[in-house]
Amino acid sequence: MTHIELKARQLRDEAEKKLNPRGFFKTLFSKTSHRVEESTEYYSRAGNLFKMAKNWSQAGYAFADAADLNLRNSNRVEAAINYVEAANCFKKTDVSRAVEFYLKAIEIYCDKGKFVMGAKYHQAIAELLEDESDGDDAVGHYEKAAELYKQECNFSSANKCLEKIGERAALDGDYHKAVGIFQEIACFDLASSVLRYCAKQYLFRAAICLLCSEADVGAKMATYVDMYPAFEESREYRLVVCLLECVERGDGDRFAAAVRKYDSASKLGQWHAAMLQRARKRIAERPDLR
Template identity: 65%
Template sequence: MSHIETKAHQLMQEAEKKLSSGGFFRNLFTKSSERIEESIEYYMRAANLFKMSKNWSQAGHAFEDAADQCLRNNNEAEAAINYVEAAVCFKKCDVVKAIDLYTKAIELYQERGKFLMAAKIHQNIAELMEDDYDLNEAIQHYEKAADLFKQECNFSSANKCLVKVAEYAALEKDYDKAINIFQEIACFDLASSLMKYSAKQYLFRAAICLLCTDTDFIPKLQTYIDMYPAFENSREYQLIVTLMESIYKGDEESFTEAIRKFDTSCSLSQWHVTMLLRVKNQRMCNRIDLK
C-alpha cells in the first residue's frame, strides 16, 4: 500500500470517528450538522487521494459515503455531485455500481428541477450501455436524455441523442422507428437556414433503412425530394438510386463498386457500412421488384 493510500485510509477512519458518538460534552457543544460536515470533508479528501492512487473502487466508496452524509445534512445539491463523482470512479471497475449511483444522482437532480443535468447523466449511462453492447438499454437512456433535453429547449443535444436512438433501433431491425426519427431530425434541420444542408445526411440514413424493409420505396424517396429538392442532386441520393438498380438487376458487383466509389469521396461510418452490408445480404438473396 502506498503512502497516499495509507493517508486516505486514515482520513476514512477520521470521517467515521466524526460520525460516532463523541461523548456527552462533545455532543453538548458541537452540532450534529457540524460533525457531519467535517466527516464529509474527510471522505472527500480520502476519495481524491484514492483517485490519485487509481484505487477506483475505494475512491468510489469514499465519494458515495460523502454523498450519503450530504443527504443526512439535507444538502441534495452536494449529494448529487458526489454520487456522480462516485459513479465516474466505478465506471472504471464496476459498471453496475456506477449505474446505480448515476440513477441516484438523476433522482436528486429531477427533484430539484435540474433536468439538464439529469439528461446528461442519462446520456452517460447510455454510453456505458454502448460499451457493454446492451443496445436496448442504451436506446432507453438516450430517449430519456432526449426528452429531458427537449424539456429544457436544448434541441441540438436532444437530436444528437435521437440520432443514436435511430442508429441502434436500425441495428436492432426496428426500421420504422429509425426511419421516423431520421425524418423528424431532417425536418428539424430543414427549418433552419444554417442547418438545412445537413438534412441530406438524415434522409440518406432513412433511405438506407427503407432499403432494408418491404416498403414501397419509390414514393417514399420522392417524398424526400419534395421535402428537400437539393437531395436529388446529392451523392447520397445517387448512391441510393444506383443501389436500387443493382438490386433490381441482381448485380452484386455493381452494388459493391458503387459503395466503394462513394466511400472514396465521402467516407462512410461503421453504421453505414453495417447497414449497407445488411441491405446487400437481404436484397440480393431475396430480390424484390423495385419498379
C-alpha cells in the same frame, strides 16, 4: 500502498471518527450537523486522493459516503454532485455501481427541476451500457434523456440521443421506427439555416433503412427531394438511386462496387456499412431479373 493512498485511508478513518465520536462529553458538546459536515469534507478529500492513486473503487465509495452525508444535512445538490463523482469512478471498475449512483443523482436533479442535468446523466448511462454491449437498456436511457432534453427545449442534444435510438432500431430490424426518427431529425435541421446542410446525412440514413425494407424507396426519395431540393445533387442521393437500381435488377456486384466507390471518397461509418451489407443481402432473396 503509496503515500497518497495511505493519506486517503487516514482521511476516511478520520471521517468515521468525526461522525461517531467516542465519549459522552464529545457527543454532548458537538452539534450533529457540524460533525456530519466535517465528516463529509474528509470523505470528499479522501475520494480525491484515492482518485490520484487510481484506486477507483475506494474513491467511488468515499464520494458515495460523502453524498449520503450531504443528504443527511439536506444538501441535495451537493449530494448529486458527489453521486456523480462516485459514478465516474465506478465507470472504470463496476458498471452496475456506476449506474446506481448516476440514477441517484438523476433523481435529485429532476426533483430540483434540473432536467438538463438529469438528461445528461441518462445519456452517460446509455453510453456506458453501449460500451458494455447492453443495447436494449442503453436505448431506454437514450429515450429518457431525449425526453428530458426536449422538455427543456434542448433539441440539439435530444437529436443526438434520437440518432442513437434510430441506429439501434435499424440494427434491430425496426426500419419503420428508424426512418421516422431520422426524418424527424432531418426536419429539425432543415428548419435551421445553420444545420440545414446536415439534413442530407439523416435523409441518407433514412434511405438506407428503406433499402433494407420492403418500402417504396423511389417514392420516399421523391419526398425527400421535395423536403430538401439540394439533396438531389448530393453524392448520397445518387448512391441510393444506384443501389436501388441494383436491388431491383439483382446486381450484387454493381451494388458492392458503388458502395466501395462512395467509401473511397467519403468514409462510411460502421453503422452505414452494416446496414448497406444488409441491403445487399436482399439481392440474394430476389429472382435474377437481368
